[in-house]
Amino acid sequence: MTTDSPLRIDHWIGNAPVASAARDEVRDPGRLADMVGLVARGGAYEVDLAVRTAAEAFRTWRETPVETRAALLRQAADLLEAEAPAVVGIMARESGMLVATNTAEIGMAANIVRDNAEAGAAFLAPEAYEDAESWVGVEKRPIGVIAAIVPWNAPIILAMRKVSPALICGNTVVVKPAPTAPIGLSLLLEKMAALFPPGVINVVHGGAEVGRALATHPLVGKVSFTGGGTVARAIMKDAAEGLKGVQFELGGNDPAIILEDADLDLAIPRIVGGAFRRSGQFCFAVKRVYAPSSLYDEVVARIRAEVDKFRVGHPLEPGVTFGPINNAGQYRALQGLLARTRASGATVEELGSWVSEKSEADGYYMRPVLVSDIDPEAELVQVEQFGPLLPVVRYDDLDAVIDSINAGELGLGSSIWTRDTDRAVAVARELETGMTFVNNAGTSRLGQKNIPFGGVKQSGIGRESSPIGLREYIDYHAINYHR
Template structure:
């Protein structure tokens, strides 16, 4: 059984309390024990990061980049080795976890590549004076990470923060911390002590991190309710915050879409990680002339899923991560049926005899969902998808924008000009055309984040790097 301690100053730190991390596919199985920190541990970690900061800030950029490149190589080589452990603690499929390690290594390399030009000062001059605008590191950064894609979402914070010269205290989610922490311990060993610290725990640790006077910025990925609490906690010391808070992402499918090409991509965009990722397609708007054809092909594709334990041979769909989300999704399905909607469960149980041992749900599709139905207007974060009919483009855009969330969105059409025109009118941080995610150059160059209540600030690209610097202007008068 894995026993994971805190990591402070590159040393394991034992605590008086350890949380049992259970397998969401076999809830009687304890996967490992996770140290639970206190406010005192947070202070130790922040003090260690603060001590390390001056030396790390003054380390030449080329050396910071070299160490991060080593970290990317380590992650690519050793990440797949914790894929089964991560599957057992998170419920995500083993191939998904293996792919996550490779994507995370690419995130580090992207930030290393972008930093050289980004960190150069901007200099302008005329006859009277010259100006130099420099980008400086901030200090100690607190990174708070969710459970659904823990390595990727950690590296989106770690890589830009470190390459810009900051130090880190990270708080992983308790239900997906074992595999991530094993990797972070190896990565931290590449860097000077105190540059990367990891403190596990609940609300006490979160509050201590977000109120500590030496923490200069909080980067959080998760839900809006926690983000509001962080903003209030950060206000006393006027910390910076960067939030990625999920979304209720619309997909608009136009009548000219090639359904044979579109539907497998949308199904993947809905149900990857059992629907548990922030920019998953959460509501589908289909133009009425093709609605019936789309629906029939869509449910046929979804019906191929085999739901079971992520380590079971043949499983193509795992359990949801935790009891609270499981119960919320069960209730959402019941309320959807009670509202008179037609909710169709699809897929098959890989092993029905063990179905009640975990947080298993069959994927479900809601036919002819009303635009104001709860499952349409609220983010599900699970394997339930409503499909809504629309008549014209103006209606589709109005429905897509009728939300206080605005993370990602997608448009599906053979008409490139029309698709781009629609995309430009959607209130979201990102719009994908004819896919449900970013391309490789998109991953490097697209700012990742949302508008309205889907977040503050961005990750990825040079815009993501800018979250981890302060600007200092020098104006010399001749």
């Protein structure tokens, strides 16, 4: 048990702490007896204070030259990297994610901030058109106050995908962190906010009441949310009261399609990494694997061997490579899904080994699970599990696999594994997903800068990252001068 005293985290409004009488405990999901922090619980009052502060700051921030905004964002990116060693352990204790994962996350978040700073000036440049009769100018203007609602699984990256494009475009922000992992993000946002004029970056903590107050506040111009579809529907209804815009990234049920000529030496470690990083708790994780019958047994055997290397335990224990589930609700959902999958008759294997034996009383621990000989229409194949359960589906007809994938309600990412570049691109173009990765399960650095991250169907509305993602944070104003 850690002896660290719980951190006291307040709201952050106008570059100053704002306390609340009520506080929520944040407990370590891997050591439930340990309290990581006591976090202020806000409501409509704190939201109104933060939004009005942000609206006042917007009056001058929007007039700040884009070059100045970009320079401040570059400083913010440097600050994130400099502060990483001070917060990655805290993040491990509140989220259950590995220290190395948190360190990499902050590095990627810093790159996101730099990318938006770099893209800002060219994106915001006005456009002009002229003929003998008239002149037309099209300008991009900031929206105003942006509400950024962030989940628990990768809070720094997901916050920076909202905060940095909003700020470079001249907006101000109110961030609502997730109640189960708000501390590391809050500490970084407080440091980051100090670089900017008061009110440009604000943080309000709390649950559904805070989310609803943000979505319905008349001075909030847009809500950007990453999370689940149920919450997104509620936000959309609330935002509709003021006809305000929304941007949603809602996860997916990402398939990995192995073709007959795949290089399994390359593919299997990358598929396993893409499925079980963060214990499977990230939006574009590999959620299901399709393997041709000719390779099926070999694919299952290779995945089994790779997954069995994981060492399960608390992320601060030496040697651990696989941490706990973040919260009780997700843990219970996964346990129910695992029980139903066992009852279906599929082959279920719990793999990996304990660094030190854990019980449910210690934390929300699961060993990684490989499921084979499973019906293609089984629940585990058709839903986003958001955890460490990976089904491997046998197929003989690739067209039938594509049809089954496209019939689903979700469409975030997908991956194709083959040596044939032309075939990979051809198959990718048939998939109804927002992104397709070939021979990997995520973006390259070039992809991080240029891919409009997001999905189709119920995987979201709008995009994040790349210059296309900047469009979420501007309005257009056109001037037509008649000669």
